[in-house]
Amino acid sequence: MEEKKAVRGGAREKRNSMRAARRKRVTFRCLMLLLPVAHFVLFWVIPNFRSILYAFQYNRVGADMFYHREWSLIQFRFVWEELTRASGNQLLSCIKFSLFYFVLGNGISLPATLLLSYFLYKKIFLYRFYRVVFFLPSIISTVVLAILFRNFFDPVTGTIVKINEMLGGGSVPNFIGNPATKHWAILAFTLWTGFGTNLLVFNGAIGRIPAEVMESTKLDGVGMTRELFQFIVPLIWPTFSTILLMSLGGFFSFVQPILLLEQESMGGNRFSEAGSIGYYIYYYMSTRKELLSALGLCFTALSVPVVFLVRWALNKLSSSIEY
Amino acid sequence: MKKKWLVFCLCALLAIAPLTACKPTTGPVGPEADTTPEVFDEEEMFATPRTLKIYVMDRGYHYAWLEEIAAKYEEKFENVTVDIEPRSMIETDVENTLPLGPEQNDVDLYFSSMPNFSKYYAEQTGTEWGVYSVLEDLTKLYNTKVYGEEVTIREKMNENVTEAMTLSTVNGDAQFALSWAAGACGLLYNTDLFEECGFTVPETTDDLIALLGDVKQYNIQNPGKKVTPFVWTETYWNYLINVWWAQYSGMDAVENFFRCTTNGNVMTPQIEALTEQEGKLEAYKVLETLLANVNDSSGGGTLTNKSAQAIFTNPSKRVLMCPEGDWFETETAANGQDGSMFEIMPTPKLSAAVEKYGSIDAVPQYVYTLASTHGVFIPCYSEEKDIAKHFLTYFYSDEAAAIFTRTTGSFQAFKTDYIREYVQNYSLQDDMTNFRAAQYEVMTTSDLTFFMNLLSPLRYGQAALEEFPIGITPASAFFSKQYTAQTYYNAEVAYYTDNWSTMLRLSGIQ
Numbered sequence: 013m014e015e016k017k018a019v020r021g022g023a024r025e026k027r028n029s030m031r032a033a034r035r036k037r038v039t040f041r042c043l044m045l046l047l048p049v050a051h052f053v054l055f056w057v058i059p060n061f062r063s064i065l066y067a068f069q070y071n072r073v074g075a076d077m078f079y080h081r082e083w084s085l086i087q088f089r090f091v092w093e094e095l096t097r098a099s100g101n102q103l104l105s106c107i108k109f110s111l112f113y114f115v116l117g118n119g120i121s122l123p124a125t126l127l128l129s130y131f132l133y134k135k136i137f138l139y140r141f142y143r144v145v146f147f148l149p150s151i152i153s154t155v156v157l158a159i160l161f162r163n164f165f166d167p168v169t170g171t172i173v174k175i176n177e178m179l180g181g182g183s184v185p186n187f188i189g190n191p192a193t194k195h196w197a198i199l200a201f202t203l204w205t206g207f208g209t210n211l212l213v214f215n216g217a218i219g220r221i222p223a224e225v226m227e228s229t230k231l232d233g234v235g236m237t238r239e240l241f242q243f244i245v246p247l248i249w250p251t252f253s254t255i256l257l258m259s260l261g262g263f264f265s266f267v268q269p270i271l272l273l274e275q276e277s278m279g280g281n282r283f284s285e286a287g288s289i290g291y292y293i294y295y296y297m298s299t300r301k302e303l304l305s306a307l308g309l310c311f312t313a314l315s316v317p318v319v320f321l322v323r324w325a326l327n328k329l330s331s332s333i334e335y
Numbered sequence: 336m337k338k339k340w341l342v343f344c345l346c347a348l349l350a351i352a353p354l355t356a357c358k359p360t361t362g363p364v365g366p367e368a369d370t371t372p373e374v375f376d377e378e379e380m381f382a383t384p385r386t387l388k389i390y391v392m393d394r395g396y397h398y399a400w401l402e403e404i405a406a407k408y409e410e411k412f413e414n415v416t417v418d419i420e421p422r423s424m425i426e427t428d429v430e431n432t433l434p435l436g437p438e439q440n441d442v443d444l445y446f447s448s449m450p451n452f453s454k455y456y457a458e459q460t461g462t463e464w465g466v467y468s469v470l471e472d473l474t475k476l477y478n479t480k481v482y483g484e485e486v487t488i489r490e491k492m493n494e495n496v497t498e499a500m501t502l503s504t505v506n507g508d509a510q511f512a513l514s515w516a517a518g519a520c521g522l523l524y525n526t527d528l529f530e531e532c533g534f535t536v537p538e539t540t541d542d543l544i545a546l547l548g549d550v551k552q553y554n555i556q557n558p559g560k561k562v563t564p565f566v567w568t569e570t571y572w573n574y575l576i577n578v579w580w581a582q583y584s585g586m587d588a589v590e591n592f593f594r595c596t597t598n599g600n601v602m603t604p605q606i607e608a609l610t611e612q613e614g615k616l617e618a619y620k621v622l623e624t625l626l627a628n629v630n631d632s633s634g635g636g637t638l639t640n641k642s643a644q645a646i647f648t649n650p651s652k653r654v655l656m657c658p659e660g661d662w663f664e665t666e667t668a669a670n671g672q673d674g675s676m677f678e679i680m681p682t683p684k685l686s687a688a689v690e691k692y693g694s695i696d697a698v699p700q701y702v703y704t705l706a707s708t709h710g711v712f713i714p715c716y717s718e719e720k721d722i723a724k725h726f727l728t729y730f731y732s733d734e735a736a737a738i739f740t741r742t743t744g745s746f747q748a749f750k751t752d753y754i755r756e757y758v759q760n761y762s763l764q765d766d767m768t769n770f771r772a773a774q775y776e777v778m779t780t781s782d783l784t785f786f787m788n789l790l791s792p793l794r795y796g797q798a799a800l801e802e803f804p805i806g807i808t809p810a811s812a813f814f815s816k817q818y819t820a821q822t823y824y825n826a827e828v829a830y831y832t833d834n835w836s837t838m839l840r841l842s843g844i845q
Contacts, residue, residue, distance in 0.1 A: 071457075073792050073843040075602065077503050078467070079457045086840065093837045099830040100805045168642040189639055191811060282570060283806060298430070298451055299799040303841070 066305035087306035094303070102283060103307075106292040109195055113288060114263050117202050122255065125207055129214035130240050143211075150208025158272035161201050162188060188273050191285035198286055201269045210255055217251035218244060222335050246330050253326035260319055264311055265290045372479040372487065375725050381414045387722045390428055391446040392709075393421035395662030396516060397669075400742035401446065404735045408726060415722060433469055434460060436716055443717040444726065446515055449710045449788065452502055453795045456511065464716040467504075470511040471713040471720055473727075477510050482729040486753075488513070491731060495586060496748040499707040499787045503601055513727065517706035517785075518661020518745035519777045520574040521682045523647070526769065528655055532562060538695060540579065540621045541686040547628040550655065562653045564629050568640040571658035572810035573803070574703035576618045579685040581701045581784045584614030593787035593794065593802075601791045602844060609831045617687040619820035623813040641670065648672035660705065661745045664770045678773035681781065702781035706748035707788070737761035744771045751779045796842035804830050 070086050071079035094103045128146060132139045149157055164171045167186040176184050188197040221244065229239050245252070267290030274284045283295055289311070293304050389405075391398045398421045405417035422428045425447045432440045433455065450470060454460060461469040477489040477497070489497060496517065501508045524536065532553050537543040547564050554561045581589050591597045592612055595604040638646070640659075644667050647657040659679075667674035684698045692698050711730075713723045729735055736747045736757045746754050758764055758775060767775060786802065793800045803809060805826045812818040818826065831838075839845040 071797070071843045073457065073602070073796070077457060077792075078459055079453075079843060090837070090841055093834075097837075098833040099826060100834070102806055105806070166642060167638065168645045186638060186642075189642075191807070192815070282801070282803075282808065285807065296799060298454060299795070300797050300841075303797060 063305045063308065066302045067309050069302050071302065087302050088310065090303050091307050091310055094307075102287070103289075103292055105285075106287045106289050109286055110263060110266060110288040110290070112195060113199060113202065113266050114259070116199055117206070118256065118259050121203055121206055121210065122252070122259075124203075125210040126214055126245070126252070127240075128207070129211055129218055130236075130244060132211075132215060133218045134236070143215075146211055147208040149205045150212075154205060154268060154272060157205050158201070158269075161204070162273065165197065194273075194284070195286035198269050198273055201273060202266075205269070213251060213255060214248065217248040220335075221247050225335075247333055247335070249326075249330040249333070253323070253329075256326065257319065257323060260315075260322060263289075264293075264315065267291050267294050370478055371475060373475045373724055373728075375721065375728075377412070377725075380721055380725065381412045384414045384416070385719060385722055386416045386418050387444065387719050387726055388418045388420070388442050389444045389446065390420050390422050390425060390432075390442050392425045392448065393423045395660070395666050396743040396745060397421075397665065400739045403738045403742060404730060407734065407738065408729050411729075417726070433714055436463065437714075437718055440714065440716075442714065443719040444711065444713055444723040446709075446711050448708050450512060450712055451795070452511070452789055453792070453797075456502060456504070457792070457796070461715045466715050468511060469715055471715045471717070471724075472509055473511055473513060473713070473724075474509045476724050476727060477513070479724075479728055482725075482732045483734070484732060488728070488731050491749050491753050493517070493706070493748050493750055493783050495590075495783055496706045496785065498590070499785060499789065500710070502789055512710035512712040513731075514706040514709055514748040515711045515730070516709040516739075516743070516745050517704040517748035517778075517783060518743075519679050519774050519781070520571070520660040520703045520705065521578065521658065521679050521777070522575060522656050523659045523663060523677045523679050524656045525647070525654065525676060526678050527676050528562060528653060532655075534655070536680045537683045539684050539686045539689055543683045544621070544624050544628070547625065551628075560653070562655055564654075565625070565656050565658075566638065566643050566646045566652070566654045567658050567810065568638050568643045569808045569810040569814075571640070571643075571660070572622060573808065574660070575658060575682055576615070576622060576809060577703050577784050577786075578682040578701045579618035579621060579688070580612070580614040582614070582682075582685045582698050583617050583688040583691065584612060585699070586701075586782070586784065588612065588614060589784065590787065590790070593790045595791040595793045595800070601793075604791065604793060604839065604844060606831055606835050610828045614685075614688075615827075616820060616824040617685055619809055619813075619823055620687075621685065622809055623820040623823075626810065626813045627816075644670065644672065644674075647677070648674055661774055662743075664744050664768065675768045675770060678769050679777055680773075681777055700781040701784045702777050704748065704783050704785050706783060707785040733757035733760055737763055741766070744768075744774060746774070746778050748783065751781075755779050792842045792844060793838055798838040798842040800838060800842075803827070 067087050068083055068085065070082045070084040072082055074080045094101075097104070128142070132143055136142075163169075165187045167173065167184045167189075170184070172187075173184050176182075185193070187193050225243065225247070226239075229243055234243070266288045270284055270286065270288060270291045271294065274286075284291060287295065293307070296304060389401065391401050398419060401419055405419055409415055409417055420442075425445070429445055429447050429450060432442055433445075433450075455470045456468040459467050461467050466472070477492075478487050480487050481491060492514070496514050497510070500510050500512055500514060502511060529536070532550075534546060534549060534553075537546050550562060550564045577589070591608040592615075594601055595608050597605055597608045643657060644659070644663065646652045647654050647659075648667050649672075657677075661679075663677065664674040681700060682702065684695055684700075688698045689695050711727065713720050717723060731747065733753075733756065736749070737760070740746055740758065740763055741761075749757075754775075758779075764772065764775060788794045791800075792798075805823070807817065809823060812823050813820070836845070
């Protein structure tokens with residue numbers, strides 16, 4: 013009897029301690045999750061929930077001149093009409109420029125950064141100096157860089173004028189202000205300021221490649237081109253594809269360089285000829301929030317499968333390598 | 336089961352929370368369309384120390400003028416302290432502070448650009464504080480006498496400017512903002528260079544076009560002393576377009592254009608108000624001809640305003656004319672340039688209008704100003720709004736207007752007689768530079784034209800219809816030869832026609 017009691021007591025004690033341990037575990041998990049969940053709810057769920065609601069609202073002006081809110085799908089129709097406008101179609105032009113910035117930006121920036129990282133890894137002459145020079149734009153405020161860029165290309169007082177004079181050229185065209193060249197100026201600025209971060213990431217990834225692998229390539233007499241494309245690129249492919257995927261996310265939010273270069277450029281507020289989708293959203297933020305919310309939903313619906321498709325394609329191109 | 340209920344409750348809470356935020360509280364008070372003036376009990380108002388906090392736009396005019404006016408006001412009413420905060424991006428500050436309410440926003444007065452009426456009125460953002468608009472209704476203030484004078488603000492203000500600041504509301508028309516600056520914008524010219532070359536100031540647009548021919552001749556005869564007719568930043572040509580258009584069509588037609596209707600009721604827009612604007616086409620024709628003849632101008636047509644100013648004020652560049660505004664002198668001075676030998680010319684009269692009306696004198700004289708885009712307003716919840724209003728009655732006095740003009744070179748949007756009165760009473764003309772004297776001359780001999788965005792939901796609402804809607808400014812279109820005047824006008828008409836029903840629905844009218 014006593015023995016049974018002792019066994020039962022022991023089991024109860026074990027159960028209790030297990031319960032206490034589980035309670036502690038749950039409490040710990042809850043506490044750990046509290047901050048991210050609160051962050052998610054406060055900064056994603058609530059603002060986006062409001063935004064999603066806006067997409068289904070229509071403000072009808074009453075005889076009293078007030079907006080009378082109605083639930084409607086009309087904002088999606090407006091999005092379609094904006095896209096198919098026969099004249100003055102800003103949205104379509106913005107989509108074209110977004111593609112331009114994305115394709116050319118990444119098409120130039122990513123390979124160039126990769127090459128640069130490789131040269132730095134190979135410790136070319138003055139590699140420490142180049143590392144600082146190319147990383148410098150990343151630690152200086154973009155606003156400061158925009159001022160430097162604008163001052164350099166100013167067609168009246170800019171450094172470009174002096175260089176042009178030294179070369180015996182005539183008047184300097186307005187690279188940033190001219191609607192015909194503005195998008196190239198924005199692209200150039202984006203490339204100039206966008207090197208640093210990717211450079212750091214690529215440097216880190218290449219630096220992690222086991223020394224034995226690189227030694228073996230040396231022993232096999234592999235040249236630099238082959239080493240880069242047949243060894244380094246496959247080995248750092250996960251990093252490369254992550255950067256590409258992240259840049260896809262920036263397709264719709266590319267706006268900062270346009271605002272920094274467009275500001276005050278033409279003496280008044282008007283829609284930039286080289287605006288992106290992000291710029292369109294910024295420009296109409298206060299007057300078209302319902303339409304922009306619907307536009308956001310449409311772009312989300314379009315971009316989610318694209319992101320998954322690109323991810324799948326990138327994974328297909330090269331399998332992940334562990335080392 | 337408990338978990339499911341918890342999840343359901345949380346979701347319901349998340350769904351309901353934003354909806355409740357949208358719901359207006361009951362019983363807001365609308366504009367009263369009241370014509371009685373504000374009554375100030377100065378003794379009670381200034382019995383205890385009070386502070387009036389002001390956010391002021393810190394751009395071309397800077398803010399020394401307000402500091403001086405505030406100092407005078409503080410001298411008169413000792414218990415008041417005026418706390419001025421200059422803001423370069425004041426529109427963003429207004430957006431960020433105005434909706435916050437009295438607990439978080441202590442700004443009592445904003446000297447800003449025009450507020451977003453769709454947001455602050457049509458969306459009824461003032462309901463939380465018992466009124467429709469988060470902007471204080473200033474209709475009564477308009478009917479209040481200016482401090483120390485026997486005239487009301489409404490009587491002193493240019494009628495067209497007041498109309499441009501007027502919003503149609505549930506109880507008729509109301510004003511939620513006042514204009515605080517109205518200098519002349521137009522064609523500036525280098526007086527010394529005109530004299531040196533023997534050119535005369537053009538009276539009509541034909542004269543102006545002929546002047547370009549004279550410039551060519553002069554340059555052939557004086558290869559070592561060539562002059563350039565224009566330097567410009569593209570949007571500033573719009574000032575001249577607006578004036579030429581008003582000269583040809585009259586201000587009523589221009590107002591109809593901004594109202595998007597010819598019947599006065601903004602709720603029944605008529606496309607004809609936008610598409611039948613022959614005066615606009617005539618103005619485009621002049622600009623096209625001007626820009627077609629200036630291909631050799633220094634800097635071309637894509638300069639920033641600062642760059643254009645730098646070229647214009649540089650004597651070695653020898654540029655004759657530049658479309659600019661009343662801020663030119665102070666802005667160039669701030670950049671270390673000398674703008675004193677420049678004057679604004681009365682905008683040459685549109686020759687097509689001269690032909691239409693029969694003589695030069697029969698064509699009305701207009702000048703473009705930014706009167707309607709410089710708005711001063713008060714948050715409805717301001718705890719010091721009585722002082723803010725009282726301060727404004729002083730701000731529109733001759734004494735304060737004289738300080739404003741002396742410090743900035745600009746003027747108030749008063750009727751010409753009232754401008755003349757305060758300038759003469761305070762002997763401002765004695766100390767005026769050539770630039771300011773020319774400004775004064777133009778301001779007191781011309782009627783005002785300006786941008787009027789508040790007059791139609793098509794413009795301030797979701798359709799966001801702009802004055803030049805096809806995505807390229809006329810100057811840029813003509814200089815780059817992408818459009819002729821006729822094709823540009825046709826493109827605008829096509830824009831209105833193609834998008835008319837969408838614009839109506841977008842703005843919430845249909």
